[in-house]
Amino acid sequence: MTSSDAFGIYVHWPFCKAKCPYCDFNSHVRHAPVDTMSFAGALARELAWFATETPGRTVTSIFFGGGTPSLMPPAAVAHVLDAIATLWRVSPDVETTLEANPTSIEAENFRGYRTAGINRVSVGVQALVDADLRALGRQHSATEAIAAFRLAASIFPRVSFDMIYARPGQTPDAWKAELSHALAEQQGHMSLYQLTIEPGTAYFDLHAQGRLVTPGEEPAAELYDLTQELTEKAGLAAYEVSNHARPGDESRHNLLYWRYGEYAGAGPGAHSRLASGRNRRALIAEKHPETWRSLVETQDHGIVSDVAVTPEEQAQEYLLMALRIAEGVDLSRYGALAGRGIDAARLASLAELDLVTLEGQRLAATARGRKLLNAVIAELAV
Known part of the structure; x- marks a missing residue:
């Protein structure tokens, strides 16, 4: 499939139980219950607007990101997927991914997501060391993560094992043991990201104060080299800088981005790239969830920036x-x-x-x- 044939849908769920200290994504914590079906309805309404902007396209991949999409009830996921199926032609082999945290409560929704139409889950394990999970602000243990990943692998045709390395104090020997453990569990795809210190995060402030020390350039490069060596031995080719897969198990949706294909992004803060003659439209939605929802209710979309991108x-x-x-x-x-x-x-x-x-x-x-x-x-x- 060429980049011109592929067309993806990104769905942003902005809510999290807690804000991870390294995260610079558009995520929000609400201490009162979120009206999930109201937001699912707004997502469907915004997708209907996007359908009028992209007539005749066939959806080849769908990706639920966040935030924490595994906080969506299965009924909300089904509502959004049903809307997509009504608004566009959907490829028979569409890849439909949902990012999931491996807490036991969220894992309880896995079967419901599969029934709704999700066929690929990206499990945010992030680490297999409990102390490091706590430092990363994660709300699961290593044991809980492995159990959730195994459950996901038993339910979904395709799963990704996602981890962060080059963490504070991490040595090559420690990472080798941890990654080897993960490689024994993986099911064909791993996303392995080096920890980066992003402006606007709690980690950025701690790093600036000297209270958070991450591996320097040379130690980080050693950890990167070790990652490539171990994944290659396991038969997971590095098809992208931070992503490794067996042939055929690559993330089709992420490949669409890297091949510079077209996609519509629905939800607070979502980005889109849509063809417009020889130009492209770069669209960005309002980031604040409730403000975005109000915009959708009044104008059918939450877009606050629509800029032409020249050839x-x-x-x-x-x-x-x-x-x-x-x-x-x-x-x-x-x-x-x-x-x-x-x-x-x-x-x-x-x-x-x-x-x-x-x-x-x-x-x-x-x-x-x-x-x-x-x-x-x-x-x-x-």
Whole structure:
């Protein structure tokens, strides 16, 4: 399937039980019960608006992210999926993913999600060390996480085991033992992210005060190399910088993003990229949940920004996304968007440094290049 054929739907559920100290996503804690079906209805209404903007498209993937989508009751998930099926043609092999936390309470909803139409779950295990889970603000234990993951694997056709590494005080030996444990449990896909310190988070403030110390550049690189070594031995290819899968188990929805495909994002703070002639529309919804819902009630959508992305700007976005994946960049597509090719001398220089490979019209980052990806992109984007 080409990027022009794929069309995804992203659904943002903004609520969490607690705000994790490392998280900079649009997530909100409500101490009073959330009217979940009211928000599900608003999501369906906004999706109906998006359907009028994208006539004739076939939905190939759906992704429920957040926030914590596993706080949605199955009836709310079903309501949204039913709306999508009514509004668009849905591919018979559509991938429908929901991000889930592995607390025992949320795991109780797994069978209901499967009945609603979810066929892939991304389980946010994050760590298999209880002390580190507490430090990360997670509300489950390692034992609870493994139990929830096994339950998910018994219910859903596809599951992802998601973890964070390069945590404070983490050594290569400790990570090797932890990742080896996870690899013994995984079912074909793992998302393995290095901890990053993002502005606006509790961790950012602690880090600035010197009260949170994360591994430096060299130790983090060692942990990255160890991650690649162990996942490769387990048969999980690094198809993206932080994502590993057996052939055929890659996340189709995330590949749509990295291949710079089209998607509609519904919900508070959601982003969209929609074709508009040679331009694209970059849409962003209001972040505050209740304000977003009020906007949907009055104007059928919560969009607060709708900006045209020129072909040249699209070329830069495409380069930024596609260099993250093993298949890399289609230079003919880049050239058609940018109106020019990438300077041959720059390509040759990066290839000589073993940072990129060039096969025909396909440009990809090497293993070394992935570790220096920001620098590679900066050099190519000039």
